[in-house]
Amino acid sequence: MRFSFRVMFSMRAIVLGAGVVGVGTAYALARRGADVLVIDRQPAPALETSFANGGQISACHVTPWATPNTPHQLAKWFGRPDAPLYLPFWKPDLDLWRWGILFLANTSMTRSCRNMERALRVALHSRNTIKAWRAETGLHYDERTCGILNFYRDPREFEAACRANAAMNAHGLDRTVKTPDECIALEPALEHARKRIIGGIYSPSDESGDAMMFAQGLAKEAEKLGVRFRFDTSVAGLEAAGKTLKAVVLEGGERLTCDAAVVCLGSFSGKLTKSVGFGLPIYPAKGYSITVSTEGRSGAPTVSLIDDENKMVFSRLGERLRAAGTAELNGWSDAIDQRRADVILAKTRDLFPEAADYAEPNFWAGLRPSTPDSAPIIGATPVSGLWLNTGHGTLGWTMAAGSGDVIADCVTGETPAIDIDGLGMDRFGR
């Protein structure tokens, strides 16, 4: 892997979006000597989906949402108010229907394995890249490097996970199956749930940390390399002449020219690319998190956890416990449905009753930019000079550093550190 600072002729690049993916992209471009401007409608980096996510850097958990087991899970959750997935397929929403058809087409074993391999390529590269960036910047973001433990209550889910585990081990992932006693030895905070846990899978090389702290810290490092940020600025559209990008158009009409623009707008990426003639199969999957203080308490987990049955994750971030989960495919609003947020709170309190002060939780909701095959979209577009680094779904924090590094290589004409075959928008056809 190359982490040297390369000086090139001063390419003028505009990064659209200052979430964790946009900031990673800007930093990677600046390391290569590009002259970078980042634009975001918020007043600071990482105030939308990268703000309060589950905190897991989980390269060993890149299983796509669409698997052969998914139809069974959807049937199990149908109509349940506390279901981890809310899918209002009866809504007259063409974007959702199109996305849903592509999603169902990805549930075969063959496609699911192929999609996992694609996401894994990015996630593993990202894990190495974030370590390298951490070493070169000295950044801290309440990071923990003691792995992720996935625990199970449902025998059928556990069996399916053990089968998938064998496939993941074949990809070189260090994931080991654990007995209930071994799970509790690894994370004593699970003692309260001992009777319900039937087994687990532990991946010691996975990490966790606060994505917002990371993005804001990395933005400062990027500024030291000359990156400029324009906040409180909305991008209204793109302008192309023929098949070449001419300008980024801001709300109010200002036109910015550049040699390259990279779209890192999360769930809003496709809305922007429509202005130059193509959409993207990215649909927002709204998720919720709660953050509670663990100050003065004992019993909060230190190993990052995944509760498979409830599709929830838990990360210890300094003196805070973050719990996140649920997916609502219900449009672009990030408004909090308090009933669903309360489910996260109740399930966290049920697992770790003494671990935190549950009286004043911080509730949050964000829109995962989800593709039907759970792999991000990284690479060129039909418009020369316009690039994509978006659609990271449930794993944007996991993949941000690596996909930033890869797209920076693409934009500056270098050979990316990983094979990018199957990661571009062309995999979805027209």
Ligand SMILES: Cc1cc2nc3c(=O)[nH]c(=O)nc-3n(C[C@H](O)[C@H](O)[C@H](O)COP(=O)(O)OP(=O)(O)OC[C@H]3O[C@@H](n4cnc5c(N)ncnc54)[C@H](O)[C@@H]3O)c2cc1C
């Ligand atoms: C509940 C929940 C839990 C999660 N847990 C994890 C986890 O544990 N691990 C993990 O890896 N991932 C997790 N994720 C996913 C991860 O948070 C996302 O994939 C990631 O934050 C996406 O980053 P992004 O930079 O692409 O998007 P964003 O963070 O949304 O950034 C996009 C930026 O574009 C800006 N923008 C949009 N439109 C415009 C416009 N027109 N003009 C100007 N600016 C614009 C926005 O202001 C925003 O700052 C979770 C997500 C959720 C919701």
